[in-house]
Amino acid sequence: MKKGVLFTGLFAFFLGFFFSRFLSFGQSNPYQITPTLQEAYADVFKLKVTSVRALLQKEKNTGPRKAFAVYVEDYADMVTLLVSDEKRLFEQLAPNQDKRLAFLEDLPANSPYQRLYQAEIRLHWAFIKLKFGKEVSACWDIIKAYRLLEENAKKYPDFISTYKSLGMLHVLIGSAPQNYQWVTKLLGLRGNIPQGMREIKTIIQKDKLFGAEARLVELLLHAYILTYAESQNAALLEFVSGEEDNLLLHFFGTTISMKDGRGEQALKLLNQRPVGSDYLAFPFLEYLKGEILLQKGQYDEARTYLKRFLAQYKGQNYLKDTHLKLFLSHWLEGEEAVAMPYLERVLSVGTSYVEADKFAEKFAKSFRKKEVSGQQKALMKARLAFDGGYLPEAALALKAHQETFFPNLYDKAEFHYRWGRILQRQNRPDSSIVHYERAIALSQAQSLYFGATSALQLGYMYQAKGNTAKAIYHFKQALNYPKHEYKNSVDNKARAALTLMGVE
Structure with a gap:
């Protein structure tokens, strides 16, 4: 009898211990992706950053911090900095990278999500640093992200989420000019364009969480690295039309259309974009509309939007180019006296990180030397x-x-x-x-x-x-x-x- 009671007691103890540990792990699993976090990720992809931060706070109040929350939080910082282009804000938010990486480093290493999120955060900050002229630091982040993703692919080959960014890197490295190939080989970076595109396609087809983001990456690679045909354009229009409340997609739909010389399509997408206080302030959209109107020869209207961009924008890029466009809007109509102050401003405002600003600066210098x-x-x-x-x-x-x-x-x-x-x-x-x-x-x-x-x-x-x-x-x-x-x-x-x- 005593043995039976003892056995029953031990069984109850181990059963209770097992379930308490199991339930505890389920409740505090740092890699859990809750419905609230999924909603936050969906909103950050739409540039609804205010909503994202509210959802992250709601999630934070429910228990220990989750790895995916850190990823989404970092994503929100990335889009905020890329859209605003504010140097002051960059300096304020930059320490977040190391803090988030340190948090992820302390989590259990027996999950593919640890390396995935570490790599994604490094890529986020690489994009940000490139925007702010920190090329060397950005390159190191890309190298470290690549190595983390490659290691993840070897350890967990069936974990397909790894291939969203690894596929993109395979394409970008594979398209590096010949004079940079020795550097990529020396650093152990292997590029393969067909392989990379296949990996991205796999994410589109099989990864419900990251599929939409991979779909956008595929279109961007076609537009800016590979070739962009009617089939890609049809896919772009279908994608954007299916996401009417997605400001990010309307932005990229506009820029891809402009890149391919489809001004009227770009203008239509721009005019159909969602608006409201839910979305991140995006002055650059005014610049884009001004550029399209300049291309159409509607100079008065172009100036309205270009000046609106300058009034709202607090960043450092595209300032030289905007002043050049304002110069052109007068110069091409024979209004040289009105045009010249804008050309002089080209040489004194902003930076020359992006190609458009480099061209604007070169044009202004050539004009000053009477070479135009x-x-x-x-x-x-x-x-x-x-x-x-x-x-x-x-x-x-x-x-x-x-x-x-x-x-x-x-x-x-x-x-x-x-x-x-x-x-x-x-x-x-x-x-x-x-x-x-x-x-x-x-x-x-x-x-x-x-x-x-x-x-x-x-x-x-x-x-x-x-x-x-x-x-x-x-x-x-x-x-x-x-x-x-x-x-x-x-x-x-x-x-x-x-x-x-x-x-x-």
């Missing part, structure tokens, strides 16, 4: 109209002129490059090729960027024609141009094209 001719107005009108996809207006700006109309080598090369782009977009490849080849010939003496961009487009055109040898020749030619305003983007695209063709 009056004939440049025709080229600028053609450029703006083409960038917006307004092809008849772009062609009209150049139609009355020949190469001899332009006084210097730079303008002559640009004249042929602009015609090449217009004719290529009008599906007149043979006529386009003639202008590209002339642009390359005129660019060689001074290594003008029109030669590099013309070579890149010739590579794409010969690739489409099935002439692999000529395509490879021109992609390599694009890479061989020394430093110019658009070297990073041209080299990335040329390297990506060569890699996909199996050329090292």
